Amino acid sequence: MIPFSPSGEDPQPAQRRDLPEILAVERQSFSQPWTRAMFQEELAKVPSTLYVDRPGDAGPLRGYLCFWALAGELQLINIAVHPAHRGTGVGRRLMKFLIEEARRREAEKIFLEVRPSNEPALGLYARLGFEVLYRRPRYYTPENEDALVMSLSVPPA
Numbered sequence: 001m002i003p004f005s006p007s008g009e010d011p012q013p014a015q016r017r018d019l020p021e022i023l024a025v026e027r028q029s030f031s032q033p034w035t036r037a038m039f040q041e042e043l044a045k046v047p048s049t050l051y052v053d054r055p056g057d058a059g060p061l062r063g064y065l066c067f068w069a070l071a072g073e074l075q076l077i078n079i080a081v082h083p084a085h086r087g088t089g090v091g092r093r094l095m096k097f098l099i100e101e102a103r104r105r106e107a108e109k110i111f112l113e114v115r116p117s118n119e120p121a122l123g124l125y126a127r128l129g130f131e132v133l134y135r136r137p138r139y140y141t142p143e144n145e146d147a148l149v150m151s152l153s154v155p156p157a
């Protein structure tokens with residue numbers, strides 16, 4: 001388990017002006033990307049569920065993450081890092097932020113779904129202590145790829 005260490009560059013709540021860059025990264029990252037309307041719906045939520053990672057206020061968007069807060073748990077529903085910044089620790093920073101956010105919201109567990117073929121994502125989640133709970137058959141369309149459901153019991157601060 002890697003301990004959480006807050007950095008001076010924590011992810012920030014997404015703003016409307018972040019949308020073009022978020023959509024660009026989304027379209028480079030997924031075969032079935034979220035639409036503008038889906039992100040707009042998340043942008044409207046208070047407290048925020050969509051966070052962006054960028055250097056300083058005006059630097060280029062490096063990545064983003066979106067989650068839903070349910071009773072006692074958080075569900076990660078989207079995470080992507082700009083292809084040019086992958087492998088540099090952005091995904092890890094976003095996920096550590098999510099774990100910290102779970103603590104702030106007094107959630108005991110974080111859940112997520114991932115394709116068994118997505119080695120970078122599986123590596124990221126496993127490194128942070130997520131474990132596979134079960135396999136959800138033919139979850140991803142149109143390929144009918146299974147999903148692995150993973151969870152993490154939020155560690156104490």
Ligand SMILES: CC(C)(COP(=O)(O)OP(=O)(O)OC[C@H]1O[C@@H](n2cnc3c(N)ncnc32)[C@H](O)[C@@H]1OP(=O)(O)O)[C@@H](O)C(=O)NCCC(=O)NCCS
Nearest residue numbers: 029079080081086087088089090091092120121123124127
């Ligand atoms: C998955 C993703 C978010 C990872 O983000 P990232 O910023 O590249 O990851 P990091 O640089 O923070 O790496 C953190 C850990 O992830 C794992 N990892 C990252 N890239 C990896 C790769 N290509 N292969 C295997 N493991 C990898 C490693 O365990 C790494 O830790 P280490 O460097 O100590 O070995 C990124 O690859 C991405 O945006 N992919 C496309 C969108 C996507 O698949 N989202 C997940 C949907 S479930």
